[in-house]
Amino acid sequence: MNKDMEVFEQLESGVRSYVRSFPTVFTKTKGYKMWNAEGEEYIDFFSGAGALNYGHNDDHMKQKLIEYITSDGITHSLDMASEAKAEFLTKFNDIILQPRNLDYRIMFPGPTGTNTVESALKLARKVTGRTDVISFTNGFHGMTIGSLSVTGNSMKRKGAGIPLQNVVTMPYDNYVNEQDSIDYLERFLEDSGSGVAIPAAMILETVQGEGGINAASFEWLKKVERVCKRWGILLIVDDVQAGIGRTGSFFSFEPAGIKPDIICLSKSLSGYGLPLAVTLIRPDIDKFSPGEHNGTFRGNNHAFITASAALDYWKDDQLEQNIHEKSEITLAFLNQLVEKYPALEGEVRGRGLMVGVACGADGLAGKIAAEAFQRGLIMETAGPNDEVFKLFPALNIDEAGLRQGLAIIEDSIKEVLR
Template sequence: MDKKLNIIKEHESVVRSYVRNFPAVFTKAKGHKLWDEAGKEYIDFFSGAGALNYGHNDDHMKQKLVDYILDDGITHSLDMASTAKVDFIKKFQDVILKPRGLDYKIMFPGPTGTNTVESALKLARKVTGRTDIISFTGGFHGMTIGSLSVTGNSMKRKGAGIPLQNTVTMAYDNYVDDHDSLTYLERFLEDSGSGVAIPAAMIVETVQGEGGINAARFEWLKKLENICRRWGILLIIDDVQAGIGRTGTFFSFEAAGIKPDIVCLSKSLSGYGLPLSVTLIKPEHDIWQPGEHNGTFRGNNHAFITATASLDFWKDDSFEKEILEKSEIVREFLTNIVTEYPEIKGEVRGRGLMIGIASEVEGLAEKVAAAAFEKGLIMETAGPNDEVFKLFPALTIPKDDLKKGLEIIEESVKQLVKDPVTN
């Protein structure tokens, strides 16, 4: 074992995970590539679990950040005003919200995805005066107690060490074949004997990342919004992983034609891998008392600088069109893999560049990811049993390199199908 990896093995907590799947010491990253200490080059189809949608070390963002640091710009400011914060808010309004006809107050709850989810749950309860939250099978919303309470994964829930209360889990779209999960949900709301109280909110991912790249149909999402409106329930969209262009549009819910009450954003919001999250709130629901929800690192000005620069990608629709073209390349490729290698018993899942193949063959997805890593491609698995190998290439990856990464996947699948015993 590499001496530096041995240091990690000896001294870092056993809770570590990604280093086990990607056993290399990385030294450099640029665009859609990483390099390890031995100089080996890797194509990155992981993108920081969705935190690096624009790739590594984008030149435009980097220069803005370096200039700001060298000019002694404010680094930490809690929620005091800074030029970096004001510039981000204005540009986010002008480039993202106004062109989409969206009216939201912007809350900075803390720097991570679970921070925005916690604030959304708390606010929904405050607005409605109700306690319960409805979440959905396969959902993943974070690792703090409130976020875990609306997360489906039993292993992660068990890690809380206490009962996770005041939540009800309902079936996500297509959880059971030929079953209308929302008719079932609404029946629970109507029936005074169901044991399900009218909740404060429903929280949902339009495409479930950790849950297995399950994509809800637009009509399902629209019907969910209608149910929420009918019953006075707030609709929270967790766009931490599916947002910021990952599914093709800035917000993953745009194509469904819905307007959530609260939206949770983080991961690629800073554009550079710096911690930043926001909670978007319809103005009528912004009823916080000053300081009622806060956090020391909600004023990450370095992240504001790169986030503002990243919005240049969205000044017109050319970037969306580029993502769509790449998405079609990937979907066509994965569909062909499923057809040409029936032994993997595969199913293409996802939307945009948040996509993968679920395999009924136990352990196959993990083996494909491991084989791909050996060949110079980084990607992870997802799903309750790691049954999906998950493609998250940088949205900015050139098409030729995108195809190179896809070729590595096919080589890995072919290798495993050809010699399943050895592999």
């Protein structure tokens, strides 16, 4: 074992995971690159599992944060008023919500993705007076008990140690190819003998990240919205991983033309990797009493500062155009890989720069990701059996860096299949 890694082996809990996939001590990051203690350079196609969509140590955000810290700006404020929070609320409304004709109240539920999901589930049950929630196969929504109850992965569910209840799982788009999953869903709601009560909410990801980069069609998403409206069910879109530009638009659901009742955001919301989450709530269902849902770290002012700076990149369409261009390059390359290497038994999945290749052979994706790490590229796997190697490059990566990373993936495939 590498001597530098001994401290983690000896002192850190066995639950650690990413350090096992990337067994080196990182010391510096910039843009789409990371360096370890030996000075070895890595291209980052992981981006903090979607928490670093703008890359590492963005200069604009860093400068704003340094200025704020050196001026003794308030760090921790729970949900008290602060200038940093006021700026974020105003800019988010002016730059993101109003231009998209979206009207939401902004709730700060706590600093992580699972916090925003928990608040969404609680609110939906409070507003409707109903208990059950419908989730979808292969969905992932977090690791606390409520969020875990709407998560599909059996290994993660087992970690709860208790029964996870009050949730009905329905098939996601294309889960069963021969059957329209919406017809199946509606049959359950209509049939008084199905055992499925009308739920408080449905929760979904428009592109399932941990579940295997499964992208729902826009038509399927529209049908889900119509079903929810017909039955008075609240639609929760978990945009924690697929949002903030990862699929090409700020919100992943924009191209589908739907308007969820509740939206969950976190990960890249702060832009800089600092913990921050919001729950966007349709104003007429903003029914929590003061303090009914709270959290000590929901007032992370350093994250408000960098999040406000990150919103500057959404004042025009330049970032979206860059994502579109890089997505076209990436998808063309992956489709070519699948055709060129039939032994992969590959299927290209995803949307925007949230893409991957599902490999038919057992364990192949993991071997490719491990080989890529040895060659200087960081990427992870996804799916119920880790059968997908997953590409999450920085949204602002330059073309040379993108193509260099893609070339490493192809070299890794050649080596693994050799």
